[in-house]
Amino acid sequence: xxxxxxxxxxxxxxxxxxxxxxxxxxxxxxxxxxxxxxxxxxxxxxxxxxxxxxxxxxxxxxxxxxxxxxxxxxxxxxxxxxxxxxxxxxxxxxxxxxxxxxxxxxxxxxxxxxxxxxxxxxxxxxxxxxxxxxxxxxxxxxxxxxxxx
Numbered sequence: 162x163x164x165x166x167x168x169x170x171x172x173x174x175x176x177x178x179x180x181x182x183x184x185x186x187x188x189x190x191x192x193x194x195x196x197x198x199x200x201x202x203x204x205x206x207x208x209x210x211x212x213x214x215x216x217x218x219x220x221x222x223x224x225x226x227x228x229x230x231x232x233x234x235x236x237x238x239x240x241x242x243x244x245x246x247x248x249x250x251x252x253x254x255x256x257x258x259x260x261x262x263x264x265x266x267x268x269x270x271x272x273x274x275x276x277x278x279x280x281x282x283x284x285x286x287x288x289x290x291x292x293x294x295x296x297x298x299x300x301x302x303x304x305x306x307x308x309x310x
Contacts, residue, residue, distance in 0.1 A: 201251035206307035208248040209298060212241040216295045224281050228274065231283055235271040238264060238294065245301075255305065260297040266290045 219234040242264045249255035267290035274283040 198252075201248070202305065205245070205248040205252055205255060206302070206305060208241070208245040209302045209305070209307060212238070212245050212298050213295075213302075215241040216291065216298065219291055220295075222280070222284055226280055228276070228278070228280060228283060231271060231274070231280065231287075235268060239268060242294075245298075255301070257301065260294065260301055263290065263293040263297045267294050 215234070215237040219238055222230055222234055242260065246257055246261065249257045267287060270287040270290045271283075274286060278286075
Protein backbone atom coordinates (compact mmCIF):
# COMPACT_ATOMS: atom_id res chain seq x y z
CA UNK A 162 0.00 0.00 0.00
CA UNK A 163 1.20 3.47 -0.92
CA UNK A 164 1.11 6.02 1.86
CA UNK A 165 1.52 9.73 1.99
CA UNK A 166 4.68 9.34 4.06
CA UNK A 167 6.28 7.07 1.42
CA UNK A 168 5.42 9.56 -1.28
CA UNK A 169 6.93 12.38 0.78
CA UNK A 170 10.15 10.39 1.31
CA UNK A 171 10.42 9.73 -2.42
CA UNK A 172 9.87 13.43 -3.18
CA UNK A 173 12.62 14.39 -0.71
CA UNK A 174 15.04 11.96 -2.35
CA UNK A 175 14.12 13.30 -5.78
CA UNK A 176 14.61 16.91 -4.59
CA UNK A 177 18.02 16.01 -3.19
CA UNK A 178 19.04 14.48 -6.53
CA UNK A 179 17.80 17.51 -8.43
CA UNK A 180 19.66 19.88 -6.12
CA UNK A 181 22.80 17.77 -6.48
CA UNK A 182 22.51 17.69 -10.27
CA UNK A 183 21.87 21.42 -10.45
CA UNK A 184 24.89 22.07 -8.24
CA UNK A 185 27.34 20.26 -10.53
CA UNK A 186 27.46 23.00 -13.20
CA UNK A 187 28.10 25.62 -10.51
CA UNK A 188 30.97 23.57 -9.11
CA UNK A 189 32.38 23.18 -12.61
CA UNK A 190 32.13 26.93 -13.21
CA UNK A 191 33.87 27.64 -9.93
CA UNK A 192 36.75 25.32 -10.81
CA UNK A 193 37.02 26.89 -14.26
CA UNK A 194 37.10 30.37 -12.76
CA UNK A 195 39.97 29.36 -10.50
CA UNK A 196 41.86 27.93 -13.45
CA UNK A 197 41.24 31.02 -15.54
CA UNK A 198 42.57 33.26 -12.74
CA UNK A 199 45.76 31.24 -12.56
CA UNK A 200 45.97 31.25 -16.37
CA UNK A 201 45.49 35.02 -16.38
CA UNK A 202 48.22 35.38 -13.74
CA UNK A 203 50.59 33.22 -15.78
CA UNK A 204 49.85 35.24 -18.94
CA UNK A 205 50.45 38.50 -17.05
CA UNK A 206 53.79 37.25 -15.73
CA UNK A 207 54.78 36.10 -19.22
CA UNK A 208 53.96 39.49 -20.71
CA UNK A 209 55.98 41.21 -17.97
CA UNK A 210 58.89 38.91 -18.86
CA UNK A 211 58.46 39.81 -22.55
CA UNK A 212 58.55 43.48 -21.61
CA UNK A 213 61.84 42.89 -19.81
CA UNK A 214 63.27 41.45 -23.03
CA UNK A 215 62.20 44.56 -24.93
CA UNK A 216 63.78 46.78 -22.27
CA UNK A 217 67.03 44.79 -22.37
CA UNK A 218 67.04 45.15 -26.16
CA UNK A 219 66.53 48.90 -25.78
CA UNK A 220 69.30 49.15 -23.21
CA UNK A 221 71.56 47.18 -25.55
CA UNK A 222 71.65 50.02 -28.08
CA UNK A 223 75.12 51.40 -28.54
CA UNK A 224 76.98 54.08 -30.44
CA UNK A 225 76.95 51.72 -33.43
CA UNK A 226 73.13 51.68 -33.43
CA UNK A 227 71.08 54.05 -35.53
CA UNK A 228 68.22 56.38 -34.68
CA UNK A 229 66.05 53.91 -36.59
CA UNK A 230 67.20 51.20 -34.15
CA UNK A 231 66.26 53.50 -31.28
CA UNK A 232 62.77 54.02 -32.65
CA UNK A 233 62.33 50.31 -33.35
CA UNK A 234 63.41 49.48 -29.80
CA UNK A 235 60.86 51.98 -28.49
CA UNK A 236 58.18 50.36 -30.64
CA UNK A 237 59.06 46.96 -29.12
CA UNK A 238 58.70 48.42 -25.62
CA UNK A 239 55.36 50.01 -26.56
CA UNK A 240 54.08 46.77 -28.07
CA UNK A 241 55.22 44.73 -25.07
CA UNK A 242 53.61 47.24 -22.71
CA UNK A 243 50.32 46.99 -24.62
CA UNK A 244 50.41 43.22 -24.15
CA UNK A 245 51.08 43.68 -20.40
CA UNK A 246 48.16 46.08 -20.13
CA UNK A 247 45.87 43.64 -21.94
CA UNK A 248 46.95 40.75 -19.70
CA UNK A 249 46.49 42.97 -16.61
CA UNK A 250 42.90 43.69 -17.61
CA UNK A 251 42.11 40.05 -16.80
CA UNK A 252 43.27 40.48 -13.20
CA UNK A 253 41.56 42.47 -10.48
CA UNK A 254 44.62 43.67 -8.61
CA UNK A 255 47.11 44.42 -11.39
CA UNK A 256 47.98 48.12 -11.25
CA UNK A 257 49.89 49.21 -14.35
CA UNK A 258 49.43 52.99 -14.08
CA UNK A 259 53.03 53.69 -13.00
CA UNK A 260 54.38 51.44 -15.75
CA UNK A 261 52.12 53.14 -18.27
CA UNK A 262 53.33 56.58 -17.21
CA UNK A 263 56.97 55.47 -17.43
CA UNK A 264 56.40 53.97 -20.88
CA UNK A 265 54.72 57.17 -22.09
CA UNK A 266 57.63 59.25 -20.74
CA UNK A 267 60.07 57.02 -22.60
CA UNK A 268 58.07 57.30 -25.79
CA UNK A 269 57.95 61.08 -25.48
CA UNK A 270 61.71 61.23 -24.86
CA UNK A 271 62.40 59.11 -27.95
CA UNK A 272 60.02 61.21 -30.06
CA UNK A 273 61.72 64.39 -28.80
CA UNK A 274 65.13 63.25 -30.05
CA UNK A 275 66.02 65.61 -32.89
CA UNK A 276 66.65 63.93 -36.22
CA UNK A 277 70.12 65.47 -36.41
CA UNK A 278 71.07 64.26 -32.92
CA UNK A 279 73.86 61.77 -32.47
CA UNK A 280 72.81 58.43 -31.12
CA UNK A 281 75.08 58.87 -28.10
CA UNK A 282 73.24 62.07 -27.21
CA UNK A 283 69.87 60.42 -27.88
CA UNK A 284 70.71 57.46 -25.64
CA UNK A 285 71.85 59.79 -22.90
CA UNK A 286 68.60 61.76 -23.09
CA UNK A 287 66.39 58.65 -22.79
CA UNK A 288 68.41 56.55 -20.34
CA UNK A 289 66.53 57.79 -17.25
CA UNK A 290 63.18 56.96 -18.84
CA UNK A 291 64.34 53.47 -19.81
CA UNK A 292 65.44 52.95 -16.21
CA UNK A 293 62.04 54.10 -14.95
CA UNK A 294 60.23 51.65 -17.23
CA UNK A 295 62.51 48.85 -16.08
CA UNK A 296 62.00 49.71 -12.40
CA UNK A 297 58.20 49.93 -12.74
CA UNK A 298 58.14 46.60 -14.59
CA UNK A 299 60.25 44.95 -11.89
CA UNK A 300 57.93 46.23 -9.16
CA UNK A 301 54.92 44.76 -10.96
CA UNK A 302 56.75 41.50 -11.55
CA UNK A 303 57.62 41.22 -7.85
CA UNK A 304 54.20 42.27 -6.56
CA UNK A 305 52.52 39.72 -8.84
CA UNK A 306 54.71 36.97 -7.33
CA UNK A 307 55.81 35.93 -10.78
CA UNK A 308 58.32 33.08 -10.92
CA UNK A 309 61.95 34.17 -11.22
CA UNK A 310 63.20 34.72 -14.73
